[in-house]
Structures are given as C-alpha cells and as structure tokens.
Amino acid sequence: MNLRNTTLLVVLFSATTFYAQESTLADVNLSVEPKLSYLDSIKSTFQKHDIAACVEERWMTELSNQDLYSEMIADIENTNIDQKVDYDLSTELLKERLKALDAKSAFHIEYNPGLENIIKHYLKNRKRSYERLMALSQYYFPIFEEALSKYNVPLEIKYLAVVESALNPRAVSRMGATGLWQFMYGTGKQYNLDITTYTDERSDMLKATDAACQYMVNMYKIFGDWDLVLASYNAGPGNVSKAIRRSGGKQNYWNIRPFLPKETQGYVPAFIATMYVFEYHKEHGITPQKPIVNHFATDTILVKNKMSFKQISELLDISVEQLQFLNPSYKRDFIPYQADKKHFVRLPLDKVAVFTSNENQIYAYCDYDFNKREKPFSSQEMVATSTDVSMISKTKYHKVKRGESLGLIAQRNGVSVTELKRWNGLKSNNIAAGRSLKIVKEERVADVPKKAVEVPVSKAVVSNDTIKVKAKSVETAKFHVVEKGESLFSIAQKYDVTSEELKAWNSLEEETIQSGSKLIVTALVKQKTENHIVQSGESLSSLSKKYGVTIDELKEWNELEDNNIKLGSSLKIMLPADEEVVVAEIKVKKPEKQSPYKSEKVYIVQKGDSLFSISQKIKGVTVSDLKKWNGISGKNIKPGMKLKISG
Structure with missing residues (x-):
C-alpha cells in the first residue's frame, strides 16, 4: 500500500514537472518576437489617415489590358464598312439619332450605309469592350475635356483617344506611336514631350493631351474642317492634301475617303461610331463597369529623391500595377531625380496623405534600399x-x-x-x-594582418627601410590604399594626423605618393581593463575625474542606462597599457615608381602599322610621344623601322 502511494506520488511529481517545463517553454516561445525589418520599423512610425481607398486591385488587370488596344486597331484596319451587319437597330431610328448628334457637334455627322454598318458591328461584337472602355473613360475624360476646353477644341475629340489607344497610355503601335494620343517620336519631340531612358511623356496623360490639343489647333488652321483634322491626325497633313487634289479639289471627308490610306478610310467612321456608342449606350443595354479610379480622387506629389515603384509599393501598400496605371510615363517603373527637372508621382488621395506625412522616412528607406545593392570594387x-x-x-x-x-x-x-x-x-x-x-x-x-606590427602615437625612430617603435600606449596598424587625386595632406586630414607622421610611419622622403600604394595610418588604441569596486559616496562623476575618463564612457563600458551605481558593484574601467612595449621594427616597402610603358624600349614597325595603331598597342603612349621620341614630323613610317617607345 505504501509502495503504491509512493509510486503514485513519483508519477504525479514527474508529470507536474514535465507540464511545468512545457508551460515554461511555451511561455518562452510566446515571448520571442520576430525581428522587424527596416521596412517594417519605418512603416510602424507612419502617420496614417482613415480615408477609404479609391482603387480596387481586382479591376486593374481587366481595365488596363492591352487587348482592348489590339481589338480597336484590328477593327479599324480590317472591318469592311460596306458589309451589312445584322443587328436590331432600324435605319430610321439611327438617322434620327445621328441627326441629333450632328446638331450639337462640330463634326459633319451624316448618315450613310457604311457608317451604319460599323455602328452595328460595334454594338453587336464589341459590347464587352465598350463596357470596359466606359469605365476607363470616367477617369480620363474629365482630364481631356479640361484641356480641350482650354484650347477651344471640340470636346467630342475626347473619343479620338478611344480610337487611337483604347485609353491605354502605354499602348505602342507597330510603327512606334506611343501613348493615349499615339504620338510618333518626332512629333512628340516637336511638341516638347520629353523622351529619355526612364521617361516617355507621350504616355503622360496631362502633357500628351496638351500636345494633342496644340496639334489639333494647328491642323484646323490649315484645313478649317474638323473631319479633315481627324484624318490628318491619323494620316498626316500631306496625305490629306494629296487626297484633296486626287479627288478634284473636294474637301468633304466622305468625298476624299477613297483617296486616303486604307487605315484612315476606317478611322473617321470608327470615331463617329464610338461617339454614337458612348452617347447611346443606355439605349443599347451597355452598362459601364465600375471605374478603376476617379480622376478627382488622385493627386500628384513632387518627388525629391529617386525611387522605384517597388519601393513605393512596399512603403504605401499599393500594388505596382496601380502605380503603373497612374504613372504610365515612367517606362522602367522607376522615378529618376534630376536637379534641373521636376518629376511627379500620381497616387490615390489616401496614399497621398500617407506619403506627404512621412516623406523623410520614405526617402530614408529608398536610400537605404539603394545602398544595399552590390557596389563596384573599391x-x-x-x-x-x-x-x-x-x-x-x-x-x-x-x-x-x-x-x-x-x-x-x-x-x-x-x-x-x-x-x-x-x-x-x-x-x-x-x-x-x-x-x-x-x-x-x-x-x-x-585586425592587423599576419606579420603586422604596432605603430605608436609617440615619435618613431626612422631609418631608410625600418620604423623602430618604443612606447607605453600603442595603436594597432591600419592601412589606407591611396586613391587617384589624394595627397598626403588630404589623407592626414581624413585620419586626424599630420603629414610628417605619415611620412615617418611610411619611410617617405617626399610628399609624392602614387595611386594604389598602401600607407600606414592611425588605428585603435590598445587598452587594459581594470575593475573598480564602488565605495560609499562614489558616483560616476567622481570616478570619471579619478580615472580621467568621461561619464558617457563609463556608462558605455558598463552598459548603464542612467547615472545610478550601486555600492559594492564592479565597474569596468578602460585604461592605456602601463607596461613598456618592446621595440618593434616595421619593414616598409617603398612604392616602386612604375613606368606607364611596357618593358620594351624599342618597337619594330610591322607591315600595316601606323603611329596610331602602335600607340594603341603600348599602354600610356600617344602618337605625340612617338613623334617626339623618334623625331618624326609627319605620319609616314615604314616596316622594319625601330621606334623608341620610352622618353
């Protein structure tokens, strides 16, 4: 009975101990916090503003998809407007609606069978595409209308961007036309659109729209007809002028249409058909998708440092795709910094608030991130x-x-x-x-390399090839590799020593030093450690005076949070070494004066050689050098000649 009770007690005690250990381990594990990255620590300090997000990522791929642009271009190039399309829209009703559009438009919108066919084609085959385009238009059209109004250009020209690019600011044609308004490189430059390695302002909705308006105004001064302005925008003013001459001087688009390039023949009908679909989408059951972003819910910020879309994405919790959509002119997903040119980033309003409230931290993180990249060998x-x-x-x-x-x-x-x-x-x-x-x-x-020596703060005894040292407080040798353009004076300033000390430590007779040579400079002071037991009445202040050190040093050596010290506690004191150091000799190898030329002193001219080709073969030698050293006045040399290649 006693044995059974004893066994039970042992089992219970063991179990209790086991669970207690498990509990303790669990507590320990729970208390270990994951180490925060620098990015997380930056973001933890951000001031945030509770404004509802205006961009929904699930729409991004759908609405900025390149296939809309491909479909639009294929339709313009390949649709036969003379081919009848079966769609439930009476000709009489269409004529009535076109007449209503004409009454309020600067364009000549008149019914013809070809226009009817292309309108019915769009309604029948491109309903889904127009639902997506109408969502995008809610972002872009307010911008277009503001610029068009400024230049007194018909507001309906906003539909031209739908035909040109399917409202894709990064659209690029087979010929290289780029952006919402499809500017060619030369035309973009003509209208002051900046195109560089990192930026292409043909994709900037504000600047490209402004340039398109200027183009329209200039073309209207030439043709005086907005239909012909549209044709010239696609084919160029030269092709429109040729078509007018070939038609016998007619100036109505529909009359000169057969004489225009094939693509332009479908261009104006596509524009009018697009205008019709947008104006009468409700009547045909076309429901615009939810807009990706409302123009008035975004704003721009002047960028004061280079940064990548990836960095902005990480800092502001906004997808790179959203940044690409809002900032299409940055073609490498990177915003450069130039002192002579301003760069802006467009963000949703809630992200603008976070950015402007935390600019210093954001720029600090970008610098930190860039500095992590591998550097050239230095x-x-x-x-x-x-x-x-x-x-x-x-x-x-x-x-x-x-x-x-x-x-x-x-x-x-x-x-x-x-x-x-x-x-x-x-x-x-x-x-x-x-x-x-x-x-x-x-x-x-x-650390000191093998066979390295110790150089004193005190004077050194210098001979031609050695430095003899004897001192109480010494320093570990530290080396500096001379870079191009450095002098003894600049290096001495860098390490807080004198030029004379550098000359003494490195056995230099002159001030001249060569790039790539290694110099001994000052380094870390060796010290001995002493433990001090705190006595009654002592304080950090009194101890700092006693040992000739600072209070901050005492706190640092002993990891003290404040100035309080306890009676009887042991304090670490770092003091210069008392013992005398044995005399050491430093072997100093003087930097050899290197010739910039090869070891050969004479070069024998080969067939096909010229003074220039020989100068290229021999490092550091120029054509002028060869002429001077060999008394040559012209350029003629002959095979077999011996040329001096050293002064």
Whole structure:
C-alpha cells in the first residue's frame, strides 16, 4: 500500500514537472518576437489617415489590358464598312439619332450605309469592350475635356483617344506611336514631350493631351474642317492634301475617303461610331463597369529623391500595377531625380496623405534600399580584404525626445524595434520622453594582418627601410590604399594626423605618393581593463575625474542606462597599457615608381602599322610621344623601322 502511494506520488511529481517545463517553454516561445525589418520599423512610425481607398486591385488587370488596344486597331484596319451587319437597330431610328448628334457637334455627322454598318458591328461584337472602355473613360475624360476646353477644341475629340489607344497610355503601335494620343517620336519631340531612358511623356496623360490639343489647333488652321483634322491626325497633313487634289479639289471627308490610306478610310467612321456608342449606350443595354479610379480622387506629389515603384509599393501598400496605371510615363517603373527637372508621382488621395506625412522616412528607406545593392570594387574593399575582419559590439545611449517613437529611433540607428525592446527590457512600443535607451551596435574592425606590427602615437625612430617603435600606449596598424587625386595632406586630414607622421610611419622622403600604394595610418588604441569596486559616496562623476575618463564612457563600458551605481558593484574601467612595449621594427616597402610603358624600349614597325595603331598597342603612349621620341614630323613610317617607345 505504501509502495503504491509512493509510486503514485513519483508519477504525479514527474508529470507536474514535465507540464511545468512545457508551460515554461511555451511561455518562452510566446515571448520571442520576430525581428522587424527596416521596412517594417519605418512603416510602424507612419502617420496614417482613415480615408477609404479609391482603387480596387481586382479591376486593374481587366481595365488596363492591352487587348482592348489590339481589338480597336484590328477593327479599324480590317472591318469592311460596306458589309451589312445584322443587328436590331432600324435605319430610321439611327438617322434620327445621328441627326441629333450632328446638331450639337462640330463634326459633319451624316448618315450613310457604311457608317451604319460599323455602328452595328460595334454594338453587336464589341459590347464587352465598350463596357470596359466606359469605365476607363470616367477617369480620363474629365482630364481631356479640361484641356480641350482650354484650347477651344471640340470636346467630342475626347473619343479620338478611344480610337487611337483604347485609353491605354502605354499602348505602342507597330510603327512606334506611343501613348493615349499615339504620338510618333518626332512629333512628340516637336511638341516638347520629353523622351529619355526612364521617361516617355507621350504616355503622360496631362502633357500628351496638351500636345494633342496644340496639334489639333494647328491642323484646323490649315484645313478649317474638323473631319479633315481627324484624318490628318491619323494620316498626316500631306496625305490629306494629296487626297484633296486626287479627288478634284473636294474637301468633304466622305468625298476624299477613297483617296486616303486604307487605315484612315476606317478611322473617321470608327470615331463617329464610338461617339454614337458612348452617347447611346443606355439605349443599347451597355452598362459601364465600375471605374478603376476617379480622376478627382488622385493627386500628384513632387518627388525629391529617386525611387522605384517597388519601393513605393512596399512603403504605401499599393500594388505596382496601380502605380503603373497612374504613372504610365515612367517606362522602367522607376522615378529618376534630376536637379534641373521636376518629376511627379500620381497616387490615390489616401496614399497621398500617407506619403506627404512621412516623406523623410520614405526617402530614408529608398536610400537605404539603394545602398544595399552590390557596389563596384573599391579601395576600401581592398583594405578590408587585405586584413582579417572581426566584429566588435559598441554600446551607446539615446535620451528619448518628445515626439520620438521606438520605430524612429530604431531607423536612425540602423537597428530593429525588437532589439531596442530586448536591450531595454521593454514589453510594449510605448516610450516616455526623457528615458535613456541602450543601443548596441555591431561594427566591423580590420585586425592587423599576419606579420603586422604596432605603430605608436609617440615619435618613431626612422631609418631608410625600418620604423623602430618604443612606447607605453600603442595603436594597432591600419592601412589606407591611396586613391587617384589624394595627397598626403588630404589623407592626414581624413585620419586626424599630420603629414610628417605619415611620412615617418611610411619611410617617405617626399610628399609624392602614387595611386594604389598602401600607407600606414592611425588605428585603435590598445587598452587594459581594470575593475573598480564602488565605495560609499562614489558616483560616476567622481570616478570619471579619478580615472580621467568621461561619464558617457563609463556608462558605455558598463552598459548603464542612467547615472545610478550601486555600492559594492564592479565597474569596468578602460585604461592605456602601463607596461613598456618592446621595440618593434616595421619593414616598409617603398612604392616602386612604375613606368606607364611596357618593358620594351624599342618597337619594330610591322607591315600595316601606323603611329596610331602602335600607340594603341603600348599602354600610356600617344602618337605625340612617338613623334617626339623618334623625331618624326609627319605620319609616314615604314616596316622594319625601330621606334623608341620610352622618353
């Protein structure tokens, strides 16, 4: 009986211990927070505004699809307007509606069988396309109408963009015409549309629309008829003039139509048919789809730094596709920065609010992201690869100012919010102004290479090829690879030493240094560590005076959050080494003066050689050099001649 009870107690105790351990482990696991990325820490500081989003991503692919443009162009080029189309629309009713359109339009809209056929073709075969186009038109048409009104151009010309590009700002024809208004490269340049590697303003809805209006005004001055202006927009004014001459001087579009290029013959009918479908869509049961975005619910922001659509997408939680739709003139999904030219980004209003409220953080993240990219091989990398690199931890303290958040402090110091909370024992993101936060930074330090020596702060005894050192406080050797254009003075300024010290440490007799040579410069001071037991009445202030260090150094060495220290606690004090260092000798190899030429002193001229081809073969030698060194006045040289290739 006693044995059974004892066994039961052991089992219960074991189970309790096991579950207690599980519970503890669970608690530990739950308390571990995932490390926030720099992007997350940036976004956690954003001021946000509760404005309903005006763009729905599910419409993006549907409404900005290139196939609408392809369908429209194929219709214009291939539809036979003389072929009858079976559709439930009486000719009499169509004539009545066309007459009503003509009464309020600057165009000559008159019934003819060809126009009837193309209207019925659109109503029968392109109903779905027009539902999509009408959704897009609710975004673009207000912009078009404002510009057309400004230039006193008929507002109906807004339908021309439907025919030209199917309202796709990135549409590109087989001939290279681009944008909503399908400008060719030369015409775009003629109307001051900027076209570069990164931007194409033919796709900018505001600038391209303005250019299209100017073109229309200029063509109307020539032809005085808006139908012919449309024809010239497609075929060019030269082809329209030829058609007028070939028709015997007739100036009605329908009369000169047979003499126009094939594409232009279907162009004006397609324009009028599109106008009819838009004006009478309700009567034919065509219901516009929901607009992707309302023009008045977007705005532009001046961009003050280069940034990519991907970065904006990550920061503002807006899809790259939406950014492409709203900013089609940036053809590489990248907004450049130029001091002499302004660039803007168009965003939905709720995103505009977030962008303008957090510009500094946004630009900081873009710089951070660009700087992560692989850099070209540099002299600094050469220095690093020539030595062993180790990581050291440095602790500093930051006093929280009014208005600062953990995210902002983390961003400025290149750490995560989670790390800040862990170092400072914080359980939430709330932080009071005035508190001192501990920040631990990992830094890369180049160690002394093998066979490296130690260079003192004090004077060195210099001979021709050695530096003899004897000192109490020494420094670890650090090297600098001379870059093009640097001088001893500029390098001395960089490392806070004198030119004379650099000359002494590197056994230099002159100020001249060659690009690519390696110089010894100052480095990290070696120190010894001493532990101090805090006595009654001592403070950080009194200890800093006693040891000749600063209060901040004491706090950093001992990871103290404030100035309070406890009686009996042990403090780490870093002091210069007391022991005398044995004299060391540094072997310094002087940089060799390198000839810019090859080792050969004479070049034997080969068949087909010229002074120019020889100068190209020999690095650092010019045609003038060859002439001067060999007393040549002209360009003639003969095979077998021996030329000096060194001064």
